Amino acid sequence: xxxxxxxxxxxxxxxxxxxxxxxxxxxxxxxxxxxxxxxxxxxxxxxxxxxxxxxxxxxxxxxxxxxxxxxxxxxxxxxxxxxxxxxxxxxxxxxxxxxxxxxxxxxxxxxxxxxxxxxxxxxxxxxxxxxxxxxxxxxxxxxxxxxxxxxxxxxxxxxxxxxxxxxxxxxxxxxxxxxxxxxxxxxxxxxxxxxxxxxxxxxxxxxxxxxxxxxxxxxxxxxxxxxxxxxxxxxxxxxxxxxxxxxxxxxxxxxxxxxxxxxxxxxxxxxxxxxxxxxxxxxxxxxxxxxxxxxxxxxxxxxxxxxxxxxxxxxxxxxxxxxxxxxxxxxxxxxxxxxx
Numbered sequence: 001x002x003x004x005x006x007x008x009x010x011x012x013x014x015x016x017x018x019x020x021x022x023x024x025x026x027x028x029x030x031x032x033x034x035x036x037x038x039x040x041x042x043x044x045x046x047x048x049x050x051x052x053x054x055x056x057x058x059x060x061x062x063x064x065x066x067x068x069x070x071x072x073x074x075x076x077x078x079x080x081x082x083x084x085x086x087x088x089x090x091x092x093x094x095x096x097x098x099x100x101x102x103x104x105x106x107x108x109x110x111x112x113x114x115x116x117x118x119x120x121x122x123x124x125x126x127x128x129x130x131x132x133x134x135x136x137x138x139x140x141x142x143x144x145x146x147x148x149x150x151x152x153x154x155x156x157x158x159x160x161x162x163x164x165x166x167x168x169x170x171x172x173x174x175x176x177x178x179x180x181x182x183x184x185x186x187x188x189x190x191x192x193x194x195x196x197x198x199x200x201x202x203x204x205x206x207x208x209x210x211x212x213x214x215x216x217x218x219x220x221x222x223x224x225x226x227x228x229x230x231x232x233x234x235x236x237x238x239x240x241x242x243x244x245x246x247x248x249x250x251x252x253x254x255x256x257x258x259x260x261x262x263x264x265x266x267x268x269x270x271x272x273x274x275x276x277x278x279x280x281x282x283x284x285x286x287x288x289x290x291x292x293x294x295x296x297x298x299x300x301x302x303x304x305x306x307x308x309x310x311x312x313x314x315x316x317x318x319x320x321x322x323x324x325x326x327x328x329x330x331x332x333x334x335x336x337x338x339x340x
Contacts, residue, residue, distance in 0.1 A: 005229050011037055011214070013239070017044035019139055023146075030140060031147035034244050034252070038259030039214050041239045045136045047129075049238045052204050055129040056278055058122050059172035062101055063278075065119070070101070073112045079169055080104050080112045089192030091262075096191045098175040105130065105161045105168065130170045133202055133282040134161055136240065140200060141284075148252055149295050158290040158304070159199065167285035167304065175211070175277035180269040191263035196283065197311035198245035204280040205235035210273045212241065215260040230262075247286065247307060253294035 012033040016026060033040035062070070067084065075083035084099040103109060103126055113123045141155035161168055175190045190211060205212065213230040233241060249258040266272035286292065286304035293301040302310070 007229050007231050009231050011231075011233060011241070012040040014040055014042050015044040016042055016046070016136070016139060023143065026139075027143040027146050030143045031256075034144070034147075034248075034256035036257075038244045038257035039233070039241065039261070041236070041241050042136070042140070043239055045139075045240055047132050047136065047238075047240070051129065051132065052238065052280075054125065055172075055204070055280060056206060058125045058129075059101070059174070059278060059280065062114070062119060062122060062172065063099060063174040065114075069114070069118065070099075073101075073114060075102065076112070078104070078108045078112075079167065080108055089189070089194050091194060092187075092189050092192035094187050094189055094192070096175075096189055096263075097265075098173055098190065100174070101172045103127075103130065103170045103172075105166055106164055108166075126170065129280075130282070131161075133170065134168070137200060137202060137282065137284050140242070144200075144248065144252075144256075148255075155199070158286050158292075159284050160287060163287045165288040165304070167288060167308065169283045169285060171281045171283065173277075173279045173281065175263060175279075177276045178266050178274045180266070180274040184265055184267050188265055190265050190277070193260050193262040195258045195260050196243060196245040197247060197308070199247045199251070199284040199286060201243050201245055201284070202282040203241040203243070204282075205239075205241065206278055207235045207237050208273070209275065209277040209279075210234055211263040211266070211277055212279075213262055213264050214243075215262075232264075245283075246311060247292070250299055250307070251292055251294050253296040253298040255294075 012029065014026065014029045014033065019026065030040070070082040073081050075081040075086065080102050082099065082101045085095045085097060087096045087098075087100070088094060089096060103112075105127070116123070137159070138156050141159065142152045145152055145154040145156075159168060160166065178184060178188070193215065203212070210232070212233045212235070214233055215230055243261065244256045244258050246258045248256050263277070264272065266274045286307065288303065288305035288308070290304045291301055292304065292307050293299065
């Protein structure tokens with residue numbers, strides 16, 4: 001396997017301060033970043049460092065609970081709940097070494113919150129933070145709508161969190177610590193290379209807990225892992241790292257780029273972060289009943305539920321192909337060993 005190569009490129013940093021009076025300037029910056037990079041960071045967005053840290057503290061309280069307690073709110077088909085070392089990426093064919101807890105607004109979370117006695121204040125804190133993330137998202141949605149020639153509220157309506165058909169998710173993530181005194185186990189991945197299928201992802205990171213890496217964006221939908229040159233994105237207090245998802249790529253007729261990214265598995269104690277890593281990902285996902293089609297109508301119109309279903313089918317097909325490739329490699333390796 002070829003050794004990973006890195007570039008020293010940086011991602012754009014876009015300030016959202018004085019949004020109403022600077023909306024044209026911000027729109028131009030966001031559109032340029034979406035076209036060229038697919039990744040960017042927003043600053044002066046209205047969520048303070050203390051508010052972000054409060055949500056990290058809440059997530060830490062959740063993850064510190066015994067597994068048997070977290071398992072009382074298991075991950076479900078509603079895209080909510082807790083899972084541990086279960087998410088398998090088609091790029092690796094193996095489970096990411098992490099645990100996560102996914103939260104939604106409204107009815108999808110019925111029965112999926114731990115009780116107030118078990119985790120005091122967690123539900124109120126998390127929903128409040130989700131509303132703050134939604135407010136930032138909606139500002140960018142207005143800009144992307146303008147950039148594509150849609151009415152200002154076009155994407156906001158499609159991601160209305162008061163709609164019972166909303167799919168938007170906040171995912172709290174905990175990547176497990178790795179022992180730096182021994183070689184990293186073969187086939188160990190923190191998060192394999194992937195592109196998000198949603199509209200726009202807002203990622204909150206903790207300074208000092210590095211590992212996020214991005215790869216150049218795509219021209220159209222492709223298999224995972226296009227390109228082999230990666231860029232490290234170091235966490236900075238207060239920044240929200242954003243990336244375009246497959247949905248916005250499709251909705252823009254492939255004008256905006258959905259970018260591959262991963263969380264690197266630490267392999268070098270001199271440069272990599274081996275400790276526990278926490279992040280918060282806010283996935284803007286569409287109402288199931290909204291209609292999706294770009295201004296140029298490059299792709300047939302589909303509903304939010306149809307787009308989600310197609311994304312899951314692509315993921316499943318890619319995963320099955322990876323499993324088959326892994327099995328073939330294992331067979332070849334066995335033949336070579338037998339021939340020695």
